[in-house]
Ligand SMILES: O=C(O)[C@H](O)COP(=O)(O)O
Ligand SMILES: [Mn+2]
């Protein structure tokens with residue numbers, strides 16, 4: 001114990017034993033919603049998850065996974081993986097990036113910090129480039145924040161601004177890109193009327209251009225680099241509106257996957273490559289899909305692709321994306337300081353931990369779980385295994401993804417006896433749900449359920465305990481609805497497919513032969529959220545949780 005009285009040592013739980021292996025399973029994008037034909041979890045054969053729900057009412061419950069329960073600005077904000085896994089791992093509710101940026105913009109503090117002062121030095125002679133996701137999804141970025149930043153930067157001396165847009169269609173409806181570009185074009189026109197040379201310079205669909213994650217496919221980032229920095233892309237247009245309208249007219253066009261384009265002037269030259277002396281801000285607040293570009297922009301030594309030309313720029317992230325790597329080194333808003341996570345406590349209390357997912361969600365059960373921190377706390381007690389994801393495909397063509405392989409790795413880790421906690425993320429419901437392909441999402445949900453079975457069977461064999469939950473909804477509702485819950489139709493009478501996450505609650509189920517028979521969910525916590533799970537898991541390992549953690553979901557009857 002230090003002089004402040006702080007100690008990493010967790011008190012023993014008064015009733016629950018230590019030494020039972022605990023499997024923690026996170027089903028990504030698996031919410032609870034009314035059973036209808038657009039609820040892919042309901043339509044799919046999911047006997048294991050069904051039996052958890054129906055078999056033991058005191059050991060299955062719902063928790064909130066969106067809005068203020070996970071540190072988002074309002075309860076109109078759907079949940080997402082970052083905030084969901086942060087809450088699951090940290091056991092407390094932290095104001096998240098979206099909210100911190102809102103506050104910094106509202107107070108004007110964003111313009112007083114080191115990050116803004118640093119980029120501002122380029123305003124006199126250089127161009128300010130803003131690169132990021134253009135939508136109001138609120139998962140990685142928000143249009144209204146971009147609008148405020150454009151206004152604030154121009155009022156503080158930015159004379160030449162270039163915006164490099166990434167179209168969404170994943171956190172918002174497919175096809176909405178056109179409206180967002182119209183809005184942005186209108187704002188930039190108003191800036192031009194005030195004498196500021198402000199334009200969109202390049203663009204592309206987020207999943208094909210720039211926003212890869214966890215180093216699954218560097219070509220995605222390279223396509224963005226070529227368009228944004230080098231001013232080079234296969235498609236050239238005179239305006240961004242013309243670009244998105246034309247590219248969307250192609251058969252099977254999809255906002256998430258629009259090809260890269262650059263905006264050119266009358267002579268065919270790109271209007272906004274990044275040049276020596278310019279400033280660059282990546283406007284996404286969320287880390288996972290911006291950190292690869294941050295590396296390309298910031299690192300002198302970089303071998304992931306040929307950058308061809310590396311301009312001498314002043315670069316800042318909207319937030320710092322990786323606290324461990326200190327990347328980027330300059331940023332406009334300080335990220336939430338998520339410390340003393342359950343992962344760190346448990347490892348320091350001797351819990352040997354195994355974590356696994358496939359590439360596209362690997363950082364969710366490691367980096368996000370550990371409070372946006374990469375690496376191990378103690379490599380003698382932890383093993384993190386990443387199964388390579390398919391790359392270059394949309395996951396509706398392979399909806400089973402690597403669920404089986406993840407489950408087998410988890411099974412082997414449980415049976416090995418080498419670990420006290422085995423934690424996985426099963427990505428299927430989410431990754432396939434985002435494609436908007438209902439049939440494929442049904443296959444995805446079945447595959448995830450089969451994976452849960454493999455893990456629970458292993459728990460059964462070793463006399464362990466399981467906790468199965470999810471980080472937010474997605475696959476349980478695949479249609480946009482009106483306020484009374486009726487599916488909305490598009491102009492041609494088809495349903496409007498919902499590719500995004502939802503506001504739905506998610507299940508938490510506990511059980512296994514190692515679970516003390518008196519354990520049941522408390523009924524005195526009215527609206528628990530994902531942050532209550534961490535204390536629960538600590539209890540299942542035989543420890544009390546720290547006093548400032550959200551309360552545990554369980555109690556132990558004496559029987
Ligand atoms: O990045 C994505 O894929 C989506 O915007 C959000 O999905 P996730 O929060 O489940 O990763
Ligand atoms: Mn998720």
Ligand SMILES: [Mn+2]
Pocket residue numbers: 029081430431434474501
């Ligand atoms: Mn998702």
